[in-house]
Amino acid sequence: MATLHNLGYPRIGEDRELKRAIEKFWQGKIDEDELKNIGQQLRRQNYQTQQSAGIDLLPVGDFAWYDHILQLALTFGAVPSRHRGSGNSSELTKLFSLARGHSDEQGNHAALEMTKWFDTNYHYLVPEFEAEQQFELGHSPLLEQIDEANAQSLPVKAVLTGPLTFLYLGRFEGQQKLSLLPALLKGYQQLLAKIADKGIDWVQIDEPILALELDPVWQQAFADTYQQLGQNPVQLLLTSYFGSLSIPLSDIAQWPVSGIHLDLVRAPWQLEGAVNEWPTDKVLSLGVIDGRNIWRSDLDYWFDILQPVNQVRGDRLWLAPSCSLLHVPVNLEREGKLDAELKNWLSFAKQKLSELVALGHQLDNEVSEKDRHYLSLSRQVVVSRNQSLRINNPAVRARVDGLTEDDFHRSSEYAERAKIQRQSLKLPLLPTTTIGSFPQTSDIRATRSAFVKGDITQTEYDVFIAEQIDEVIQRQEQLGLDVLVHGEPERNDMVEYFAPYLRGVEQTQYGWVQSYGTRCVKPPIIYGDVCRAEPMTIHWSTYAQSRSNKPVKGMLTGPQTILGWSFVRSDIPRADVAEQIALALRDEVDDLQKAGISIIQIDEPALREGLPLKQSQWPEYLNRAVRAFRLCASVADDATQIHTHMCYSQFNDIIASIAQMDADVITIETSRSAMKLLDAFQDFNYPNEIGPGVYDIHSPVVPSSQWIEKLLVLASEKIPLERLWVNPDCGLKTRDWPETLAALQVMVDVARKLRDKFKNTIN
Numbered sequence: 001m002a003t004l005h006n007l008g009y010p011r012i013g014e015d016r017e018l019k020r021a022i023e024k025f026w027q028g029k030i031d032e033d034e035l036k037n038i039g040q041q042l043r044r045q046n047y048q049t050q051q052s053a054g055i056d057l058l059p060v061g062d063f064a065w066y067d068h069i070l071q072l073a074l075t076f077g078a079v080p081s082r083h084r085g086s087g088n089s090s091e092l093t094k095l096f097s098l099a100r101g102h103s104d105e106q107g108n109h110a111a112l113e114m115t116k117w118f119d120t121n122y123h124y125l126v127p128e129f130e131a132e133q134q135f136e137l138g139h140s141p142l143l144e145q146i147d148e149a150n151a152q153s154l155p156v157k158a159v160l161t162g163p164l165t166f167l168y169l170g171r172f173e174g175q176q177k178l179s180l181l182p183a184l185l186k187g188y189q190q191l192l193a194k195i196a197d198k199g200i201d202w203v204q205i206d207e208p209i210l211a212l213e214l215d216p217v218w219q220q221a222f223a224d225t226y227q228q229l230g231q232n233p234v235q236l237l238l239t240s241y242f243g244s245l246s247i248p249l250s251d252i253a254q255w256p257v258s259g260i261h262l263d264l265v266r267a268p269w270q271l272e273g274a275v276n277e278w279p280t281d282k283v284l285s286l287g288v289i290d291g292r293n294i295w296r297s298d299l300d301y302w303f304d305i306l307q308p309v310n311q312v313r314g315d316r317l318w319l320a321p322s323c324s325l326l327h328v329p330v331n332l333e334r335e336g337k338l339d340a341e342l343k344n345w346l347s348f349a350k351q352k353l354s355e356l357v358a359l360g361h362q363l364d365n366e367v368s369e370k371d372r373h374y375l376s377l378s379r380q381v382v383v384s385r386n387q388s389l390r391i392n393n394p395a396v397r398a399r400v401d402g403l404t405e406d407d408f409h410r411s412s413e414y415a416e417r418a419k420i421q422r423q424s425l426k427l428p429l430l431p432t433t434t435i436g437s438f439p440q441t442s443d444i445r446a447t448r449s450a451f452v453k454g455d456i457t458q459t460e461y462d463v464f465i466a467e468q469i470d471e472v473i474q475r476q477e478q479l480g481l482d483v484l485v486h487g488e489p490e491r492n493d494m495v496e497y498f499a500p501y502l503r504g505v506e507q508t509q510y511g512w513v514q515s516y517g518t519r520c521v522k523p524p525i526i527y528g529d530v531c532r533a534e535p536m537t538i539h540w541s542t543y544a545q546s547r548s549n550k551p552v553k554g555m556l557t558g559p560q561t562i563l564g565w566s567f568v569r570s571d572i573p574r575a576d577v578a579e580q581i582a583l584a585l586r587d588e589v590d591d592l593q594k595a596g597i598s599i600i601q602i603d604e605p606a607l608r609e610g611l612p613l614k615q616s617q618w619p620e621y622l623n624r625a626v627r628a629f630r631l632c633a634s635v636a637d638d639a640t641q642i643h644t645h646m647c648y649s650q651f652n653d654i655i656a657s658i659a660q661m662d663a664d665v666i667t668i669e670t671s672r673s674a675m676k677l678l679d680a681f682q683d684f685n686y687p688n689e690i691g692p693g694v695y696d697i698h699s700p701v702v703p704s705s706q707w708i709e710k711l712l713v714l715a716s717e718k719i720p721l722e723r724l725w726v727n728p729d730c731g732l733k734t735r736d737w738p739e740t741l742a743a744l745q746v747m748v749d750v751a752r753k754l755r756d757k758f759k760n761t762i763n
């Protein structure tokens with residue numbers, strides 16, 4: 001009989017209970033005991049949901065207060081020295097302080113850096129390692145959670161991120177991370193021994209870096225590590241996901257691990273090797289239900305594939321979702337407003353487990369009434385999706401087919417456009433701007449919530465938004481910014497906002513997915529051919545422009561970012577979907593310029609995170625991503641200045657592609673790296689204009705003028721002054737007004753000072 005297990009369940013809660021509880025704790029509205037109780041209730045509920053779905057082995061250790069990598073760093077005492085010595089504050093307070101930073105008499109203790117978890121929209125906190133770093137096993141939430149689950153007599157499988165992934169994802173300035181491996185392995189050995197002492201048989205040891213193209217040194221480190229860890233009394237399920245293994249399975253078969261988990265959704269071709277090369281006395285766990293997308297599975301397809309494997313492997317065959325369900329929303333049942341046909345096509349975390357169980361039971365000839373329902377729905381959906389008229393839009397297809405090379409090029413080269421734009425825009429040297437959003441205050445959120453619930457009318461909501469824009473424009477004029485924004489008060493999210501205006505795209509009401517810490521997003525569902533149903537931003541952009549004589553940027557989210565932060569149909573290539581989105585945005589760019597908007601920003605923060613995990617696949621991806629951007633931007637007249645914005649990005653390895661995007665201006669996050677990221681632009685001789693971020697928007701700390709001046713001077717040594725802009729790292733939606741105004745005033749004042757200082761050096 002196949003064993004059914006799960007790799008991880010969404011920790012945030014069906015109603016974002018975890019988010020709400022943590023934020024209340026931060027606000028001092030509940031104490032630590034109350035917060036811990038809520039965490040415990042959530043875990044209990046999640047275990048119950050999984051067990052009643054029919055899952056045989058439950059993941060314990062998938063819960064984390066803010067982020068599981070942060071929690072692991074703290075478990076091993078891998079805490080940077082600036083955060084040590086916080087006296088007798090609790091483990092939880094230390095954890096939140098590492099995640100968010102804190103200030104005290106000793107100064108400002110900056111948070112750990114946050115970055116993308118592989119190619120997902122989840123962010124983890126980057127552990128920082130120091131010379132002589134030790135990894136002493138300290139307080140372990142995993143061990144506590146095992147005790148808690150044992151007390152409930154649950155069938156436990158411990159979940160632990162593996163040492164190589166932990167090390168690989170951390171930062172060890174200028175030094176060889178692998179030199180820390182022996183010390184780290186001591187910590188892991190201690191932890192595994194304690195897990196074994198608690199009577200646990202299996203540990204799911206997650207090593208997602210196995211999906212990257214690892215160099216031989218890391219491959220050898222894997223072999224050495226698992227030789228050592230495999231000697232432990234607990235059985236290890238070496239768990240890969242997000243792609244195919246980069247180490248041959250036949251090599252891994254020699255390591256003393258008791259099982260392997262393979263992601264067959266992302267890399268189905270791995271099955272053949274697994275069947276032939278993975279020893280039959282070891283567990284073969286196959287990830288067959290998509291943990292990264294929300295489509296109902298084709299269970300008959302999997303049944304046919306798995307039946308022969310099941311016959312050979314019996315209880316050594318385990319079945320699971322492809323990866324943790326952290327990346328999908330919790331429960332489809334809550335969605336009351338989704339169209340019935342589309343809803344049938346979907347499956348969220350809770351439903352995915354039922355699909356898995358139905359498949360497992362069918363393989364074992366033990367189908368229940370509930371399983372029958374899931375099996376039959378799966379069959380119906382395969383037919384309905386193949387035949388549905390809602391997917392195919394001939395007009396969109398014809399438009400894509402009719403594209404010519406000219407549609408991907410601006411009329412003139414950048415140098416020519418820049419001359420025209422300089423004359424029309426008349427911007428000063430070192431123009432100042434912001435990235436788009438201004439604080440999304442609780443007033444804005446509450447008013448939108450009232451509107452969505454029907455407590456206020458459309459007119460009342462519109463009046464409110466207009467007032468917000470008026471205020472934002474007025475404040476920017478008072479600050480003396482040169483290029484203004486409307487502040488995005490009408491947008492719940494930079495991606496979700498666009499969904500209602502796009503055909504082929506649907507939006508859930510409760511489909512929340514954790515993005516970082518307590519912050520969540522509701523990814524739209526792209527189910528069919530995409531086109532623009534109606535203008536998306538013209539009303540508020542032109543309204544904002546009517547309130548100022550300075551240019552107000554039109555603000556769009558780019559094709560790769562809408563794609564990357566949505567759940568995307570799987571029946572056509574993603575790049576084709578991006579092209580359709582680009583065409584919808586192209587119409588918007590054109591309408592904006594016709595409506596008198598002279599500067600249009602097309603944000604592409606997700607362009608880099610969309611890179612395939614295997615570097616050999618980058619060129620094809622980058623080519624299509626750049627073309628999609630150019631398709632929407634190239635409708636702009638020479639006089640229309642196109643900006644793009646990227647954050648969270650290392651640019652060195654993709655700088656050529658960024659240049660090919662041919663945006664007139666790119667604004668980027670650089671302040672935390674003290675302008676180091678600009679080196680790539682300098683080395684490449686990046687030809688267009690750049691706005692390197694001069695302060696970190698993730699922190700409420702107001703930057704000093706000395707700091708901003710230092711960064712700008714550094715930037716001016718790398719980028720010619722006449723191509724340099726001055727702006728923060730990213731949008732200001734998560735900040736409060738007082739710190740926003742104070743920081744921007746410092747920024748504008750420094751820009752003015754340097755403008756005066758430098759103006760004579762420009763001919």
Ligand SMILES: CN1c2c(nc(N)[nH]c2=O)NC[C@@H]1CNc1ccc(C(=O)N[C@@H](CCC(=O)N[C@@H](CCC(=O)N[C@@H](CCC(=O)O)C(=O)O)C(=O)O)C(=O)O)cc1
Nearest residue numbers: 121442445446448449492493494495515518519520521565
């Ligand atoms: C730039 N980032 C983004 C990413 N992905 C996106 N899809 N969008 C992004 O902006 N990925 C990378 C980064 C991640 N960064 C962030 C930053 C901030 C958030 C965030 O603030 N999320 C909010 C939810 C945003 C939203 O959808 N808001 C809605 C609903 C607000 C809400 O919760 N309303 C309450 C009622 C409020 C009241 O009455 O006071 C409710 O419904 O109960 C809106 O504004 O209407 C968050 O709170 O988590 C995400 C990613």
Ligand SMILES: N[C@@H](CCS)C(=O)O
Nearest residue numbers: 435436437603605731
């Ligand atoms: N225009 C967006 C970009 C975020 S990456 C904002 O300002 O929030």
Ligand SMILES: [Zn+2]
Nearest residue numbers: 605647730731
């Ligand atoms: Zn940004």
